[in-house]
Amino acid sequence: MPRAERWLIFPTRSEQRDRTRISLVDMSKSIVQIRNEAAAALSPERQQQWEQFLTPAPVAEQAAGLFTPAVEPVRVLDLGSGTGILAALVAAHASAGSSVTAIERDVDLAKASEASIRQVCDDVEVIGKSVFDVLLDDRFDRVILNPPYKKISPVTIPTAGGGVKITNLYTAFLVIAVQALAEVGECVAIIPRSWMNGEYFKDFRKWLLDECSLDVLAVYGSRQDHFKDMDVLQEIMLLKVSKRKQSGSVAVYDGIRPEIPLDRQPHELIPLEALTMGRDRILRVERQDPRLSRFKTLSEQGMWVSTGKLVWFRNRDLLSDTEKPGSHPLYWSDNQRGMTTVHPVKCDREQWVTDKADSRNMVLPSGSYCLVNRFSAKEQRHRIYASYLRSDTEYVADNKLNYVHQGTSRRTVPLNDKVAWGLTLWLTSSIVDEWYRQVSGSTQVNATDLRQLPCPSPGQLAELSDLLPVNDAVDQQSIDHTLEGMFSWTKAS
Structure with missing residues (x-):
C-alpha cells in the first residue's frame, strides 16, 4: 500500500494551508494509532532500561499548544522523537514553509516519526542517530522533547558558558535542546519535576535559569492520569523556556489534568524571584505561604x-x-x-x-x-x-x-x-x-x-x-x- 494511502487519513498539506488554524480534534487518528501501537510493542525491559515513555495524545496536545503562534515559517526540532507525535502536532499549527528535524536512534521509531510528521509537513528530516552523536546549530525556532528519564553517572556537558554537570538523561537532552535554539526561540519539554530541587540538579538549574527565560511551569496533579499505559512513577510536568532575557513573570499551573486544555485550567503569573530559594535556586510551584x-x-x-x-x-x-x-x-x-x-x-x-x-x-x-x-x-x-x-x-x-x-x-x-x-x-x-x-x-x-x-x-x-x-x-x-x-x-x- 502506498504511504500516502496508508498514513494520510486527513487533509493534505495543501488543504491545510487554506486554514487559519488546524483543530487537533480534526487531526487524523493515524498519528495517535502509530503512537499507541509503538507503546504496546515497547517491551517492559526496554522501557525500564531507558525510562522511555512515549507521549500520549492529550499530553502532546498540551505541550505543543504552549508555543507562541508564529505567522512566519518556523524550524522545528524534536529530540528523541519517538513516534513523532510531538513534532507532528507542532508542525500542524505552523505556517506553510515550516520544516521539521527529528532525531531518533531507534530504527522502528524513526520510521514511525517520519510517517507521522510527513502527514503535516513537507520539509522533514529524520536522523537515525543518538542525540549525542548529532552536531546541531543554534538555528531552531521551536524545540520540543519528551526525553528518556534515566539516571546516569555524572558527566559534564560543554556549553558556551562553561561545563554543566549532568546526572540524568533528561537534563542532558535539555542542555542540547537549549543550545540548539535560535535567538528568541522556544523550547517545550515533558520531563520529571525532580530538576527543580535537590543537590544533583543544582548545576543544571543555575545554568538553565541563567541561559533562558523560564516561561511556563505546569505540573500534573496525578502520576497515573497522563501516561496511563506507560507506568510512570515520577511527577511529570511541562516546562517552557525561551532564548531571551527573563520575562516579567512565570505562568505556573499546579495540578493540571491532561484531558482539559491548559487555557481552561487555573494558573498564576508569578515573578521568578518569588519562586526561587537560596543560592542553589530551588524552584517552587507556588508563592510561599506568607x-x-x-x-x-x-x-x-x-x-x-x-x-x-x-x-x-x-x-x-x-x-x-x-x-x-x-x-x-x-x-x-x-x-x-x-x-x-x-x-x-x-x-x-x-x-x-x-x-x-x-x-x-x-x-x-x-x-x-x-x-x-x-x-x-x-x-x-x-x-x-x-x-x-x-x-x-x-x-x-x-x-x-x-x-x-x-x-x-x-x-x-x-x-x-x-x-x-x-x-x-x-x-x-x-x-x-x-x-x-x-x-x-x-x-x-x-x-x-x-x-x-x-x-x-x-x-x-x-x-x-x-x-x-x-x-x-x-x-x-x-x-x-x-x-x-x-x-x-x-x-x-
Whole structure:
C-alpha cells in the first residue's frame, strides 16, 4: 500500500494551508494509532532500561499548544522523537514553509516519526542517530522533547558558558535542546519535576535559569492520569523556556489534568524571584505561604541535616540480630513509629551493628535528634515523615534516614531535647507539608531542601514542645491548632 494511502487519513498539506488554524480534534487518528501501537510493542525491559515513555495524545496536545503562534515559517526540532507525535502536532499549527528535524536512534521509531510528521509537513528530516552523536546549530525556532528519564553517572556537558554537570538523561537532552535554539526561540519539554530541587540538579538549574527565560511551569496533579499505559512513577510536568532575557513573570499551573486544555485550567503569573530559594535556586510551584515569611531557614537557625551513614549492602558484616558487647542500636525507617522512634522493633531488618562500626565513621553521639525518612511519594499523608529520637547510647542510622542536629556537615552535635521534639511537631504540621509539596516533586526528601525549610528558632521550638509534650498520640488538628495560637496566625490568603 502506498504511504500516502496508508498514513494520510486527513487533509493534505495543501488543504491545510487554506486554514487559519488546524483543530487537533480534526487531526487524523493515524498519528495517535502509530503512537499507541509503538507503546504496546515497547517491551517492559526496554522501557525500564531507558525510562522511555512515549507521549500520549492529550499530553502532546498540551505541550505543543504552549508555543507562541508564529505567522512566519518556523524550524522545528524534536529530540528523541519517538513516534513523532510531538513534532507532528507542532508542525500542524505552523505556517506553510515550516520544516521539521527529528532525531531518533531507534530504527522502528524513526520510521514511525517520519510517517507521522510527513502527514503535516513537507520539509522533514529524520536522523537515525543518538542525540549525542548529532552536531546541531543554534538555528531552531521551536524545540520540543519528551526525553528518556534515566539516571546516569555524572558527566559534564560543554556549553558556551562553561561545563554543566549532568546526572540524568533528561537534563542532558535539555542542555542540547537549549543550545540548539535560535535567538528568541522556544523550547517545550515533558520531563520529571525532580530538576527543580535537590543537590544533583543544582548545576543544571543555575545554568538553565541563567541561559533562558523560564516561561511556563505546569505540573500534573496525578502520576497515573497522563501516561496511563506507560507506568510512570515520577511527577511529570511541562516546562517552557525561551532564548531571551527573563520575562516579567512565570505562568505556573499546579495540578493540571491532561484531558482539559491548559487555557481552561487555573494558573498564576508569578515573578521568578518569588519562586526561587537560596543560592542553589530551588524552584517552587507556588508563592510561599506568607505565614512562613517570618522564619529563617532551618540551617540559618543553627541546625543541620545529615544523612545516615550506614549503607547496608556495603556493611553486611556489621549487621546483627542480637545485642552483643560493644554493639550499637541501628535505626531504619522501620523504627519510625508515628512521631517517635522505637528500638528494637520486630521487622525484617537487623536491629544492631557490631563494634566494628566504630572504625567506619558511622556511629553518632547519644542524645536527641529528629529523624526524617528520605523517601516519600505525593500520595502519602505527609511528604516529610519526621520522628523524635532520644538515644541514651551511641547509635547508627541507615542511609535512608536523614537526621537533624545542631552541628555541621563534618561534626554531629545532638539537639536540645525540647528542640528535637518541637522540630518533629513543626515538620509534621500541615503548613510545612504544603511547603514541601510545592518545593519537591521527587520521591527523595533531600537534606538540601530540608535545610532551606522555614523554621522557628530553637527557643520557639522548645516552647512548642512545652505546649504539646512528647506523646505519639498527638493528632494533626492539635498540632496545627497549637501553631495557629502560638504564632497568632489567621487563615492564609
